[in-house]
Amino acid sequence: MRKGLNRHIGIFLLLKSVRMATLLVAICFISFLLIKNSPIDPIQAYIGADLLKVGPEQREKIAEYWGLDQPVMVQFFNWGSALLTGDLGTSMIYRRPVAEIISERFLNSFVLMITAWLLSGIIGFAMGVISAMKKDTWVDKFIKWYCYTLASTPTFWLGLLMLIVFAVWLGWFPIGLGVPAGVLAEDVTIADRINHLILPAITLSVVGVANVALHTRQKLIDVLASDYVLFARARGEYGFGLFWRHGLRNVALPAITLQFAAFSELFGGAVLAEQVFSYPGLGQATVEAGLRGDVPLLLGLVICSALFVFIGNLIADLIYYVLDPRIREGRMI
Amino acid sequence: MIVTVIAVIFLLSIVVGRFLLDEGRIATNLTIRNAPPSFDHLFGTDWLGRDMFTRTIMGLSLSMGVGLIGAIGSASIALILGMAAATMGKMVDRMISWLIDLFLSVPHLVTLILIAFTLGGGFKGIVIGIALTHWPSLARVIRAEVMQIRSAEFVQVSQKMGKSRWFIAVQHIFPHLIPQVLVGFLLLFPHAILHEAAVTFLGLGLSPHEPAIGIILSESMKYLSSGMWWLAFFPGLCLLIVVRTFDTIGENLRMLIDPTRAHD
Numbered sequence: 001m002r003k004g005l006n007r008h009i010g011i012f013l014l015l016k017s018v019r020m021a022t023l024l025v026a027i028c029f030i031s032f033l034l035i036k037n038s039p040i041d042p043i044q045a046y047i048g049a050d051l052l053k054v055g056p057e058q059r060e061k062i063a064e065y066w067g068l069d070q071p072v073m074v075q076f077f078n079w080g081s082a083l084l085t086g087d088l089g090t091s092m093i094y095r096r097p098v099a100e101i102i103s104e105r106f107l108n109s110f111v112l113m114i115t116a117w118l119l120s121g122i123i124g125f126a127m128g129v130i131s132a133m134k135k136d137t138w139v140d141k142f143i144k145w146y147c148y149t150l151a152s153t154p155t156f157w158l159g160l161l162m163l164i165v166f167a168v169w170l171g172w173f174p175i176g177l178g179v180p181a182g183v184l185a186e187d188v189t190i191a192d193r194i195n196h197l198i199l200p201a202i203t204l205s206v207v208g209v210a211n212v213a214l215h216t217r218q219k220l221i222d223v224l225a226s227d228y229v230l231f232a233r234a235r236g237e238y239g240f241g242l243f244w245r246h247g248l249r250n251v252a253l254p255a256i257t258l259q260f261a262a263f264s265e266l267f268g269g270a271v272l273a274e275q276v277f278s279y280p281g282l283g284q285a286t287v288e289a290g291l292r293g294d295v296p297l298l299l300g301l302v303i304c305s306a307l308f309v310f311i312g313n314l315i316a317d318l319i320y321y322v323l324d325p326r327i328r329e330g331r332m333i
Numbered sequence: 334m335i336v337t338v339i340a341v342i343f344l345l346s347i348v349v350g351r352f353l354l355d356e357g358r359i360a361t362n363l364t365i366r367n368a369p370p371s372f373d374h375l376f377g378t379d380w381l382g383r384d385m386f387t388r389t390i391m392g393l394s395l396s397m398g399v400g401l402i403g404a405i406g407s408a409s410i411a412l413i414l415g416m417a418a419a420t421m422g423k424m425v426d427r428m429i430s431w432l433i434d435l436f437l438s439v440p441h442l443v444t445l446i447l448i449a450f451t452l453g454g455g456f457k458g459i460v461i462g463i464a465l466t467h468w469p470s471l472a473r474v475i476r477a478e479v480m481q482i483r484s485a486e487f488v489q490v491s492q493k494m495g496k497s498r499w500f501i502a503v504q505h506i507f508p509h510l511i512p513q514v515l516v517g518f519l520l521l522f523p524h525a526i527l528h529e530a531a532v533t534f535l536g537l538g539l540s541p542h543e544p545a546i547g548i549i550l551s552e553s554m555k556y557l558s559s560g561m562w563w564l565a566f567f568p569g570l571c572l573l574i575v576v577r578t579f580d581t582i583g584e585n586l587r588m589l590i591d592p593t594r595a596h597d
Contacts (some may be wrong), residue, residue, distance in 0.1 A: 022431075023438050030435075031447055039453040152576035154527055156534050157550060157569030165564045268442035272531055276554070287535045290446045298450065305443045313438075 009333035012321055020310050024303070028083070031302045032076050035295050063157025079299075088303075098300040101285065106304070109281030111193075113270050115201040120208030122261045127209060129251070133243060135221060144217075147210040155269050159203045159276035166199060200273040202272065207269055208262070215258050219251045257319055263312025268306055335419025337585045340578045344397070347575070351394040354387045370563050377563035380556060385549075389568045392546040393575055395539070399460055400526035407525070408471060408518040412510065415475025419483060420502055429476075433469040441466050445528060449537040459538045463525045471517040475510060482509050512590040519583035523576040530572060546572050 045148055070078075084088065089099035121134075131143040166172050223229060224247070271283030278284065282301060289298040370377040374383035418429040433436035436444070452458035482488060488505050505546075532538040533547025541548055546568050557592040 019434070023435055026435055027439060031348075034447055034451040054571065102421045148580065149573070149577055152523055152527070152580050153573050154530055154534075154550075154569060154576075156531060157565065157572065160554065160557065160565040160569065161549065163557055168558055168562075264437065264440045267440040271440075271442050272534070275535055286443060286446060287537070290450045290535075290537050293450075298447070302439060302447060303444055306439045309438055309440060 009318070009321065010084075012318075016314055016317065020314075023310075024306060027306050028299075028303060029076065030081065031299055032079065033072070035298060036072050036075070038293075041251055046299060053187065080101065083303075086305065088300040091289075091296045091297040093292050094294075095299070098296050101297065102300055102304050103284070105280065105282045107284050108279065109270055109274070110282065112197060112200055112274070112281060113266055115197065116204030116220070116269075117210060117259065117266060121203065121212060121255070123205065124209040124212030124253075125255050127213040128255070129220060129247070131213065132220035132224065133239075135224075140217075147213050150210040152209060153207060155203065155207050155274040156276050158207060159200070159273050161205050162199050163276065172272075177275035196279070200277045200279050203273050204266070204269050208266065211265075212255055212258055216251050216255050219254050220247055223247055223250045234262045239281075253319070255321060259314040260312045260316035260319070264309045266312075267308060337582050340582050343578060344575065347390060348394050348397065349534060351388050353391060370567070376567040377561075379564055380561075381550075385563065385567060386546045388549060389571050391544040392549055392568060393571055395543060395545050396526050396529055396547075397575070399456070399463070399529045399539075400522055402460050403463030403467070403525040403529065404518055404521040406460070407521055407522065408514055409466040410513050411468040411471035411475055411517065414468065415472040416479055416506065416510075417504060418472070418476045419479035420498060422508070423561070424530070426476075429472070429505065433472060436466065436469050441528065442531065445532050446535070446537055449532055454537050455540060459529055459532055462532070463528055466528070467521050467524055467589070471521060475513060476482075478510060478513055479506055482506050516583055516587045519586060521578065522583070523579045526572070526576055 003117055079089070085098065088102070090096065091098050127143050131140045134140050178232070178323055180286075220243075228248055229242070232242055237245065270281060271286055273279070274281045274283035275287055282304065285297065286301045286305075288294070289301060349536060376389055378384055412434070414429050418426045439447075444466050445459075448462035448465060449458040452461060481508070490502050491505055528544070529538060530547040530550070533545045534551045535547075536551065538547055539545045542553075549568045550565055553561070555569075556564055576581075
């Protein structure tokens, strides 16, 4: 039995990876074409302020150095084959390898996103459960109203409000940046980092709660309407005990998978939150690359974000696949 | 129902209000700059003495315009692809579901940045970006709906009578989709507005000369530390209210046409 399951998961993973590979190649190709057609001249973006000091011959030299004088398809294959060996090129604004920048920034973003992800998941789940258990009371109405309102709240505005209240008025937290200004990199303590992380993480979690809460509420209401819950109630079970024995397992799985599948929104939220709090993560790098025309970095970030989303979806599918036998049987017809 | 009517009136008043407001109120007037909210300037004034209330209303109507065009574009793409996926055979269906996966596999905001970058920002970039990123979920809904209608008896009878695919799609299936598309469009709208504001806020959308909400908020960031909270608070709150209003209208309409949700 165990062996069969492992083989099934193997096949499942293989199929998923093939699909992902086709998608990734398409994403690489499309984004490459899109960026090549942009009106922003990469040479101009590279030269920047030294406009007058660079003559036409030097421009040609630069174009030759970056390979910009060749046809687009040749450029794509050069870039693609470099990509396969793990070389993402050199960032024009940072003058450092893209892979290095992304891995460094990813760590910052990852800490932020994982904190927000856990917080929003736990709080959202609890809110959904309370709301469903107390269906149609004022608690439920309040939670529903709150969730719907949050779903229409601009993340960046919430971030600005947090800054105004907690950083400017109360002065509890620093106004921006991932580390204190004017302190050497080796002197930055863990406490400093955490201090700078709190506001963006809270902003992201507050916004992320809505989806999980509403979903969990709906699922739990369905579960509570089922026959086995009716029977349990007839036996005299109620309240938290009832939820613990009959509700939790049924609603935890969809909630966890939903959280994993929401990686895409998490990333989008992180872009905005990082911009508001000037937190040095992937999102801020994406915005900067877009604004200043840094082609290699932008391409690297698009691929990186696609991988991130894909891993989230894969984990979500896999959890269902491993834990819920019904899905496995459905797939194997 | 009353809620919906009030909501529609509220939204219309913003659009109309844009034309009633005096352009002179957003002219630079250094004698009244940095004024906190008062009865004369409901939302206060900024560092150039421009009235924030007027700027907010103008920004909102601009955002709604961008959202409207983007959402129409998105809903049309969703309608066409959703119908194509369900009626044009297995191969097309697979291709379209692959396309949907493609668009869902990169975060919306990153796609928007990419498209805005390609088109050099501005109004065009943001509208096309929004139209191209928001269709996948609606396309899935429409595909499922068409699948259901396709197996209905009247469609099969029509098929047996030798009607062409095009005739069936336009005459039999499309009329059933109108409510779904309409509600889908209304529910797309708030997302479109939010994403427009977000991309503009990041500096990749509308140009800084336009009174867009995103621009107002990103400018306000510079003045937050000096305690000018009204620059960010009111425009954002208005954006939130507008988005929430659209959402309410959409949800109410959905309850009207979807009997399974009517008791919620």
